[in-house]
């Protein structure tokens with residue numbers, strides 16, 4: 001029994017170790033460059049493209065009560081922004097009610113999500 005358990009846990013751990021190694025590797029590459037900034041969107045990040053790929057499906061139509069994005073939709077966002085941009089971004093990261101965590105953009109960093117929220121608010125003026 002014990003060996004079976006061990007096998008399961010080690011095959012579970014392996015991908016995690018691989019991911020950790022990847023993160024470590026990319027971190028050390030970043031260290032080599034001149035400016036290491038913590039608050040940075042992912043390389044090649046494009047808010048409009050990411051929005052279209054991950055958020056548009058719900059936020060263009062207002063599916064499930066999602067605040068709509070687009071021209072003249074500022075009123076959808078005003079009450080939400082009353083709690084402060086950081087809280088709105090945190091809800092995008094963690095999810096809220098039927099809004100899924102990270103808006104289903106699993107390769108988005110927290111900073112990417114913040115940029116996406118800002119993009120959504122800006123395009124709703």
Ligand code: HEC
Nearest residue numbers: 054055058064065066080088091092097098099103105116
């Ligand atoms: C499956 C549908 C769905 C997708 C995909 C989705 N959202 Fe949402 N989102 C919602 C719904 C529904 C709400 C309203 C939740 C509520 O307040 O009850 C919401 C609310 C929000 C809010 C407001 C949070 C607040 O504090 O009021 C933000 C910001 C947001 N989404 C960002 C995003 C971003 C960024 C993406 C893409 C990366 C995304 N959403 C993708 C459904 C979605």
